[in-house]
Amino acid sequence: MSNIIALDYEQFKDELIKGLTSFYDGQRKVLLEKIQRNNDIILDGIIIQKLTTTACPTFYVNQFFTEYLKGSTLSDIIKKIACTVSQEESVNGNISFLNDFTFNWEYVKNNITFRLINATQNEEYLNTVPHRPFCDLAVIYHCYVEVPNGLVGTIRISNEHLKNFEVLEEDLFEAAKNNASKKLSPVCKPIAEVLKGIISKCPDANEEDLSNLLHYNEQMCPSMYVLSNEDNHYGATSIIFYDYMKTLHEKIGRNYFVLPSSIHEVIIVPDNGNFNGNELKHLVHQVNTNEVPIEEILSDEVYYVKDDGIVRLYGEDTSYFSTAFCKLL
Numbered sequence: 001m002s003n004i005i006a007l008d009y010e011q012f013k014d015e016l017i018k019g020l021t022s023f024y025d026g027q028r029k030v031l032l033e034k035i036q037r038n039n040d041i042i043l044d045g046i047i048i049q050k051l052t053t054t055a056c057p058t059f060y061v062n063q064f065f066t067e068y069l070k071g072s073t074l075s076d077i078i079k080k081i082a083c084t085v086s087q088e089e090s091v092n093g094n095i096s097f098l099n100d101f102t103f104n105w106e107y108v109k110n111n112i113t114f115r116l117i118n119a120t121q122n123e124e125y126l127n128t129v130p131h132r133p134f135c136d137l138a139v140i141y142h143c144y145v146e147v148p149n150g151l152v153g154t155i156r157i158s159n160e161h162l163k164n165f166e167v168l169e170e171d172l173f174e175a176a177k178n179n180a181s182k183k184l185s186p187v188c189k190p191i192a193e194v195l196k197g198i199i200s201k202c203p204d205a206n207e208e209d210l211s212n213l214l215h216y217n218e219q220m221c222p223s224m225y226v227l228s229n230e231d232n233h234y235g236a237t238s239i240i241f242y243d244y245m246k247t248l249h250e251k252i253g254r255n256y257f258v259l260p261s262s263i264h265e266v267i268i269v270p271d272n273g274n275f276n277g278n279e280l281k282h283l284v285h286q287v288n289t290n291e292v293p294i295e296e297i298l299s300d301e302v303y304y305v306k307d308d309g310i311v312r313l314y315g316e317d318t319s320y321f322s323t324a325f326c327k328l329l
Helices: 009-024 061-069 074-091 096-101 120-126 159-165 169-183 191-200 207-220 235-240 242-252 277-290
Strands: 028-036 042-050 058-060 112-118 132-134 137-146 152-156 186-190 225-229 256-262 265-270 303-305 311-313
Touching: 009 028, 009 042, 009 061, 009 074, 042 061, 042 074, 058 061, 061 074, 112 120, 112 169, 112 235, 120 137, 137 169, 159 169, 186 191, 186 235, 225 235, 235 242, 235 256, 235 265, 242 256, 242 265, 242 303, 256 277
Parallel strands: none
Antiparallel strands: 028 042, 042 058, 112 137, 132 137, 137 152, 186 225, 225 265, 256 265, 256 303, 303 311
């Protein structure tokens, strides 16, 4: 059913807040906050908070406005949000753990991990979180949080957390390094294998289509690899492990380019003389501009790896080993 009177974004946001406030009728706080995401993307977040807890789900207005434009009514959207809140509370009955998280360094140090984001595009965001430089990127920290029913989430480590923990950024780095092998194990696969897995999941795919695609890939992208992690989530972080990148060099048998496909993965391209670094940089920029969601862009740069396993910006000899690299234990 289409909406009779179409609201613009600001009107929709106001009506959604009013509708949720009326629905909960004082039983929960309904708050509107600006939420800063990766690459300094600012989204309007609606927070539905119980009066007895600080842990609460966040919903993004932008997502629901898209649903509204496609025909969902405000009433439908409010019911959907309320239903999601109820489901999360039934799953996460032991929500008190999240309330204690801020003060629990013993848990955090065993579950903290690295993430890699663009430094320039997150300049404002980086003022609020502990981090360290890596080429044109920045290493930040998140903590895995396990909840009932096998679900796992993450919480960003902020400067405020650092004060509460009474630790330094160096302590975060060492703890995350110790957790790396169990939380961030790199996975490198031939690009043909990755494409085959993607195509095989398409309902309309057939053997002929798959064969043609793989043949085209062999012609255009020989010996290329996709580097990520087991979850394929923030898998580009794998490039900070110099020992793994060095082993990859030994496996390939030559220097190689690293193309930042997204925050979740990078493309490994052996330097066999067929590729020009500046042309690859242009390609990365074009793909980022036209294909990758803004929030998932890692960088427009291209990186280069020699036999020491150190990742450098293409065309530069600067080593970042002393500030950001670590060994995959």
